[in-house]
Amino acid sequence: MNKIVKKEVLSENVVRFAVEAPLIAKSGKPGHFVILRVGKSGERIPLTIADSDIQNGTITLIIQQAGKSTRKICALNEGEYIDDLAGPLGKATHIERFGTVVCACGGVGTAPMYPIARAMKQAGNKVSVVLAARTGDLIILEKEMRSIADEVVIMTDDGSYGQKGLVTQGVEQIINREKVDLCVTIGPAVMMKYVSLLTEKYKIPTVASLNTIMVDGTGMCGACRVTVGGKTRFVCVDGPEFDAHQVDFDEMLMRLNAYKEYE
Amino acid sequence: MGNKEERNELWRKALRESMKNKDRMAIPRVKMPELDAAYRSRSYDEVNMGLSQEQAVQEAKRCLDCPDSSCMSGCPVGVNIPKFIKHIERNEILEAAGTLKETSALPAVCGRVCPQEKQCESRCIHLKMKSQPVAIGYLERFAADYEREQGSISAPKPVAGNGIKIAVIGSGPAGLSFAGDMAKYGYDVTVFEALHEIGGVLKYGIPEFRLPNRIVDAEIDILHKMGVKFITNCIVGKTLSYEDLHAQGFKGIFAASGAGLPNFMHIQGENLPGVLSSNEYLTRINLMGAGREGAETPVFMGKNVVVIGGGNTAMDSVRTARRLGAEKAMIIYRRSEEEMPARLEEVKHAKEEGVIFLTLHNPIEYIGDERGRVKQAVLQKMQLGEADASGRRRPVEIPGAVETVDADLVVVATGVSPNPLIPDAFGGLNVSQRGTIVVNEDSLQTDLPDVFAGGDIVRGGATVILAMGDGRQAAAAMHASFL
Numbered sequence: 001m002n003k004i005v006k007k008e009v010l011s012e013n014v015v016r017f018a019v020e021a022p023l024i025a026k027s028g029k030p031g032h033f034v035i036l037r038v039g040k041s042g043e044r045i046p047l048t049i050a051d052s053d054i055q056n057g058t059i060t061l062i063i064q065q066a067g068k069s070t071r072k073i074c075a076l077n078e079g080e081y082i083d084d085l086a087g088p089l090g091k092a093t094h095i096e097r098f099g100t101v102v103c104a105c106g107g108v109g110t111a112p113m114y115p116i117a118r119a120m121k122q123a124g125n126k127v128s129v130v131l132a133a134r135t136g137d138l139i140i141l142e143k144e145m146r147s148i149a150d151e152v153v154i155m156t157d158d159g160s161y162g163q164k165g166l167v168t169q170g171v172e173q174i175i176n177r178e179k180v181d182l183c184v185t186i187g188p189a190v191m192m193k194y195v196s197l198l199t200e201k202y203k204i205p206t207v208a209s210l211n212t213i214m215v216d217g218t219g220m221c222g223a224c225r226v227t228v229g230g231k232t233r234f235v236c237v238d239g240p241e242f243d244a245h246q247v248d249f250d251e252m253l254m255r256l257n258a259y260k261e262y263e
Numbered sequence: 264m265g266n267k268e269e270r271n272e273l274w275r276k277a278l279r280e281s282m283k284n285k286d287r288m289a290i291p292r293v294k295m296p297e298l299d300a301a302y303r304s305r306s307y308d309e310v311n312m313g314l315s316q317e318q319a320v321q322e323a324k325r326c327l328d329c330p331d332s333s334c335m336s337g338c339p340v341g342v343n344i345p346k347f348i349k350h351i352e353r354n355e356i357l358e359a360a361g362t363l364k365e366t367s368a369l370p371a372v373c374g375r376v377c378p379q380e381k382q383c384e385s386r387c388i389h390l391k392m393k394s395q396p397v398a399i400g401y402l403e404r405f406a407a408d409y410e411r412e413q414g415s416i417s418a419p420k421p422v423a424g425n426g427i428k429i430a431v432i433g434s435g436p437a438g439l440s441f442a443g444d445m446a447k448y449g450y451d452v453t454v455f456e457a458l459h460e461i462g463g464v465l466k467y468g469i470p471e472f473r474l475p476n477r478i479v480d481a482e483i484d485i486l487h488k489m490g491v492k493f494i495t496n497c498i499v500g501k502t503l504s505y506e507d508l509h510a511q512g513f514k515g516i517f518a519a520s521g522a523g524l525p526n527f528m529h530i531q532g533e534n535l536p537g538v539l540s541s542n543e544y545l546t547r548i549n550l551m552g553a554g555r556e557g558a559e560t561p562v563f564m565g566k567n568v569v570v571i572g573g574g575n576t577a578m579d580s581v582r583t584a585r586r587l588g589a590e591k592a593m594i595i596y597r598r599s600e601e602e603m604p605a606r607l608e609e610v611k612h613a614k615e616e617g618v619i620f621l622t623l624h625n626p627i628e629y630i631g632d633e634r635g636r637v638k639q640a641v642l643q644k645m646q647l648g649e650a651d652a653s654g655r656r657r658p659v660e661i662p663g664a665v666e667t668v669d670a671d672l673v674v675v676a677t678g679v680s681p682n683p684l685i686p687d688a689f690g691g692l693n694v695s696q697r698g699t700i701v702v703n704e705d706s707l708q709t710d711l712p713d714v715f716a717g718g719d720i721v722r723g724g725a726t727v728i729l730a731m732g733d734g735r736q737a738a739a740a741m742h743a744s745f746l
Contacts, residue, residue: 023502037459041552043560044459069559084459086496215551215560218457218498219682220467220523221543225534232527232534237683251534254635258536259561 002085005058007078010140013065014108015074016050022057024049024087030095030115031209031241034059034087035217038076042083043069046214046224048112048186048240049088062111062140089217090240093207097124099181102204103149104130104171104195106187110141112209113186118148120184126150128180130170132187136161167191168198180204185244186211189256193249200245208244210235212252213259226252266332269346278349279328292395293322297612304585304616307471311375311404316356319405323352325389326397333386334399339732340366340373340440344383348402360410363403364419368443369436369482369731371411372465374404375474377728378606411481418488422449427745430455430513432499432685435463436727437519437718439486440734445517446489448742453513454491457498457684460550463521465727467550468542470579472586473609476549500688505711515713515741518689518700519734522719523682527675528571532629537563537637541572541580541676554587565672568592569640571626572676573603578610580674581618592618593668597625597645602655623647623658627665629673640670679724689714699723706740707733715741 006018024034033048051060065071076082093116101120105113110131121127129145132155139161145152154162155170163170167187174180175198183206185195192208199206212224212235224235229246233239269275296312297303303310314322326348334344343362350359363370379385379400387396410416427450431438434456442452460466465479487493497503499520508516525540527533544562547553553562568584570577573596584592594613596603599622603610614620621642628641644664647656681698693701693710700709700716707715717733719725 023497027502027504027507039559041557041559043551043558084496086457086459086498086502088501089498215543215546216458216467216523218523218684220525221546222525222527222540223543225527227534232529234524255534255536258636259563 001081001083004076004078004080004082007076010062011138013074014138014140015063017061017063017076018053018058019061019082019085020057021059021085024085025052025054025057025059028052028059028088029092030119031090031093031112032088033090033112033217033240034061034085035089035214036061036073036082037084038069038073038082040083042072044084044215044217045069045073046089046211046217046236048209048211049115050111051115062108064108086217090236091238093119093184093241095119095123099125100128100178101125102128102130102171102174102180102183104132104167104183104185104187106132106167106191107134107138108140109187109191109209110145113184114141114144116184117145121148121150128153128174130155130167130174131162132156132167132170132191134158166194168194171195171198175199175202175204182207184209189249189253192244193253196244196247196249206244207241208247209241210239210247210252213256226255266335266343266346269343270328270330270332274353275328275349278352282324284327287325287327288389288392288394290321290325292325293318293398293401295398295401300615300617303472304582307586309475310472310612313408314401314405316354316405316409319351319402320354322398322402323348326352327388329388333388334383334397337382337384337386339382339728340735342366342383342403344399347406348397348399351402351406356406356409357413357415359406361417363406366735367731368440368486368734370403371407371478371482372436372474373728373731374400374407375478376469378726380607382728416481416485418485419447422447424451424490425449426451427515428453428511428513429515429517429741430499430508431517431519433457433463433519433521433718434461434493435519435521435718435730436465437730437734438463438517439483440731441517441519441717441738442491442734443486443489444735444738445742446486446491448738452491454493455497455499455503456493456495458550459495461493461495467546468576468579470545470549470583472582473579498684500684505689515715515745517734517737517741518685518709518714518716518720519718519730520682520685520720522679522724523684524680525675526678526680528626528677530627530629532631532637533675535629535631535637536635537565537671538629538673538675539563541570541576541674542679544580544674545576545583548583548587562587563672564588565670566590567669568672568674569595569668569670570674570676571595572678573598573605573622574676574678575605575609577676578605578613580676582613582616584672584674585616585618589672594618594620595624595626595640595642596620596622597658598655599623599647621668624666625658625660626673629670630667637670637673639667640673641665641667679719681720681723685720697723706744707737708740708744
């Protein structure tokens with residue numbers, strides 16, 4: 001049982017929780033994820049950690065309502081509990097001084113990117129963050145990102161905030177302006193696919209953090225398997241981050257929809 | 264008291280003399296009452312219904328209480344088999360249950376899922392006389408169930424606590440058996456479990472119709488009463504490191520993290536939606552309750568289900584598919600039925616429940632429909648060749664003999680590999696090429712002196728009872744290391 005000590009609504013469908021989890025706060029690193037479950041008949045949901053506070057023993061989780069389970073989690077209030085929370089899982093992000101790092105985030109993918117961008121900055125990189133969403137109201141963590149990044153570019157599909165256009169256009173502007181040494185992308189699979197295609201064209205090493213279906217999250221079930229460089233890998237134990245240029249995003253998109261008709 | 268002395272106790276002698284061996288031999292082996300196949304193939308109710316007391320006492324009379332009790336040498340945990348059976352013969356069922364608990368932390372589980380036909384029962388004197396062995400497994404289950412149903416379940420009395428903190432990684436059969444023995448020795452035992460439920464493979468792997476979760480919970484409850492602490496949602500190696508365990512004062516660690524990783528065959532189309540590991544399929548259903556009222560975890564409802572493999576997990580998967588409404592549920596196995604590793608009882612039950620067996624076939628490709636969902640499996644026909652390293656005849660392809668079957672759900676049950684979490688996180692362990700932790704065969708001690716290991720993380724995919732045997736062996740060795 002993990003207590004929710006703080007809840008904030010970030011946008012229409014997105015909430016931010018600070019959850020008591022002192023062990024995870026202490027051992028978690030950027031890129032790690034947790035599995036959570038609410039209710040005795042709830043499903044196990046993987047979620048990348050958005051931040052940790054070792055002092056207060058809490059982790060930050062940012063959740064978007066997408067289905068029944070996430071709706072139920074988002075409806076929880078301060079003082080209520082998440083029944084099961086396990087982690088930190090997966091491999092942490094490889095952080096080092098690359099030079100210029102572009103962080104391409106789509107929607108709620110901005111949340112797990114925040115600790116990665118911050119760690120990249122602390123490691124001495126020049127960090128450019130591209131925040132993209134359908135509309136301005138869905139842009140999250142802009143203030144937080146501005147506080148740690150060298151530059152924040154906002155892109156919206158409808159032009160209601162920042163520039164009108166897709167995340168790839170924001171990334172390409174930076175690529176055209178200066179040498180980019182690494183791109184990290186987190187967001188919907190289809191968005192990561194196009195970011196990957198773009199950076200491949202420019203031969204920029206790119207890491208994508210994949211958000212596949214999981215059950216246990218510890219390597220046991222294989223629901224999360226993806227093809228990377230022609231080999232089957234498990235996102236939960238081999239990932240969640242992979243060389244984006246090697247990831248078979250079309251297969252991943254197909255697998256993400258596997259259970260649609262049963263939900 | 265040794266087994267020999269116990270056998271020489273007056274009550275045992277008197278019981279032996281009360282009936283002639285010839286008359287004992289003449290009693291036919293009891294038949295396990297089972298649910299009707301048509302009914303049960305659509306229900307999660309337990310298939311084997313258990314013996315009545317009358318049946319159990321009658322079956323107990325078949326045991327000759329022989330001087331060398333060879334059955335015991337077939338039991339990985341060393342249950343005092345004749346003693347518990349003779350208690351049953353005297354209608355002392357609670358004493359029989361007490362005898363079981365002297366050596367086994369999970370008798371109601373073992374009575375259900377142990378392959379007795381390959382262990383204790385395979386050594387029974389009856390077999391030497393061309394008679395069927397005593398139904399030791401059924402009797403074990405009877406005694407454990409009786410005690411639980413009477414509500415008189417008792418926890419073995421531990422000796423005075425010695426205050427030494429012991430950590431157990433994983434709450435499957437190896438971990439539970441180890442925890443039970445260490446608690447009896449007086450240690451302060453904490454079991455860490457990665458999932459949200461205690462029981463490991465007993466919960467996520469073995470289905471309700473073979474091993475109801477409430478039976479597992481009742482046995483875990485006894486461990487609770489013995490003072491064993493359980494911490495769920497804690498992944499040792501991730502949530503807590505080896506160093507963290509030391510900092511928390513743990514003086515001994517038993518790694519029993521199991522064979523978590525499912526094997527795939529790496530054939531074309533294996534990553535199509537609708538193709539999944541038996542671990543995923545069974546975990547969704549057994550642990551998460553998928554397919555049942557109110558459960559939020561979804562699962563594929565196949566009409567034509569194909570299960571790849573010939574082990575108990577394959578049988579569990581295919582029988583589960585029938586219960587979830589599969590019209591056609593099929594086992595695909597590359598060898599012949601004779602080489603199947605599954606228990607005979609599971610194969611028999613599966614057949615009674617309408618499962619189709621396609622042996623000497625091996626999948627080589629899966630074909631998807633226009634949405635990318637699996638719709639067919641392409642199978643290579645096989646024949647048996649020379650014996651291979653396992654002693655079984657090797658399946659070889661029949662050139663050009665290929666057929667295609669419809670399949671909207673494929674469950675791959677071709678074995679598991681050790682979970683790499685602990686080997687990766689504990690620096691200094693000796694890890695074999697196939698990912699198992701290398702231990703001293705006698706003590707089960709690893710290269711890290713305070714870490715012992717057992718179960719599938721050492722064996723790489725074996726049985727519940729062998730894992731439990733490891734738990735006992737490691738407990739005895741770790742205990743000795745503290746003396």
